[in-house]
Amino acid sequence: MDPQVIEKVVQEMSNFSPDMGELQGVTLLQGICDIWDTIYNFQARDGDIVVASYPKSGTTWMQEILDLIVLDGDVERSLRAPCFIKVPFLEMGHTSLEVADSMPSPRILKTHLPVQLVPPSFWEKDVKVVYVARNPKDCMVSYYYFHKMDQTMADPGNWEDFFSNFMSGKVTWGDWFDHVIGWWKAKDHHKILYIFYEDMIEDPRREILKVMKFLGKDFPEDVVQKILQHTSFKSMKNNPVVNFSCLPESVFDQSVTSFMRKGKL
Numbered sequence: 001m002d003p004q005v006i007e008k009v010v011q012e013m014s015n016f017s018p019d020m021g022e023l024q025g026v027t028l029l030q031g032i033c034d035i036w037d038t039i040y041n042f043q044a045r046d047g048d049i050v051v052a053s054y055p056k057s058g059t060t061w062m063q064e065i066l067d068l069i070v071l072d073g074d075v076e077r078s079l080r081a082p083c084f085i086k087v088p089f090l091e092m093g094h095t096s097l098e099v100a101d102s103m104p105s106p107r108i109l110k111t112h113l114p115v116q117l118v119p120p121s122f123w124e125k126d127v128k129v130v131y132v133a134r135n136p137k138d139c140m141v142s143y144y145y146f147h148k149m150d151q152t153m154a155d156p157g158n159w160e161d162f163f164s165n166f167m168s169g170k171v172t173w174g175d176w177f178d179h180v181i182g183w184w185k186a187k188d189h190h191k192i193l194y195i196f197y198e199d200m201i202e203d204p205r206r207e208i209l210k211v212m213k214f215l216g217k218d219f220p221e222d223v224v225q226k227i228l229q230h231t232s233f234k235s236m237k238n239n240p241v242v243n244f245s246c247l248p249e250s251v252f253d254q255s256v257t258s259f260m261r262k263g264k265l
């Protein structure tokens with residue numbers, strides 16, 4: 001991967017301001033609202049795989065599982081680039097979208113958008129979505145610490161403030177309840193596999209097998225074990241490709257808290 005492209009994506013991330021905007025009643029970063037036409041007109045392709053979630057639900061974990069499944073368990077190749085380059089984040093700026101456009105298929109893309117805001121081309125093409133949901137209590141705690149660590153997010157204030165903002169959907173990417181319910185309903189009409197973070201914690205092998213089946217893959221046990229081992233919390237915490245240690249403190253100040261913070265219920 002061209003280091004200049006990585007640099008450009010990081011630069012774009014650091015340019016995001018904590019200002020909030022709103023789209024169709026959903027609270028989003030103003031930076032997302034500003035480039036909404038570009039995001040909404042993004043062209044999905046047949047064969048795209050999307051990991052969708054409310055923030056802090058286990059997205060990065062699922063991204064890495066998906067990448068390894070697509071790579072038939074080739075750990076060496078999974079180390080080719082940071083996760084935000086391997087799996088472009090749909091609403092994170094022009095450069096991410098350019099990276100996505102230049103990628104060969106099958107692509108893996110990430111979004112935190114509620115289902116009603118997903119660009120229409122995703123429903124017109126043959127796209128598979130893995131949605132990850134996490135219980136709101138852990139999601140909220142994780143999101144609170146993330147706001148403190150991510151220097152481009154608004155200061156969350158004290159816990160009581162953040163709690164009431166979260167409960168009323170006044171945090172970026174909107175209301176947790178609408179998000180998980182919207183995607184739950186959509187799974188009856190589209191190719192969506194709905195996975196729970198808690199199930200992944202309880203039995204990660206079982207959930208990885210579900211994802212493999214959804215993607216039409218079947219591996220011998222040694223490959224499944226490799227994927228399992230490489231995507232354990234301990235491995236991911238120490239893996240620079242997924243632990244965001246390549247981001248400068250001006251973006252993620254991990255002296256406040258690690259991105260791979262707790263990884264538990």
Ligand SMILES: Nc1ncnc2c1ncn2[C@@H]1O[C@H](COP(=O)(O)OS(=O)(=O)O)[C@@H](OP(=O)(O)O)[C@H]1O
Nearest residue numbers: 055056057058059060061142232233260261262263
């Ligand atoms: N492998 C593995 N096992 C268990 N838990 C894991 C794993 N990888 C990431 N995590 C935890 O997921 C939380 C981050 O969620 P996201 O990746 O969705 O964050 S983001 O919205 O994309 O920023 C964050 O949760 P908290 O620890 O509760 O903050 C991560 O620690």
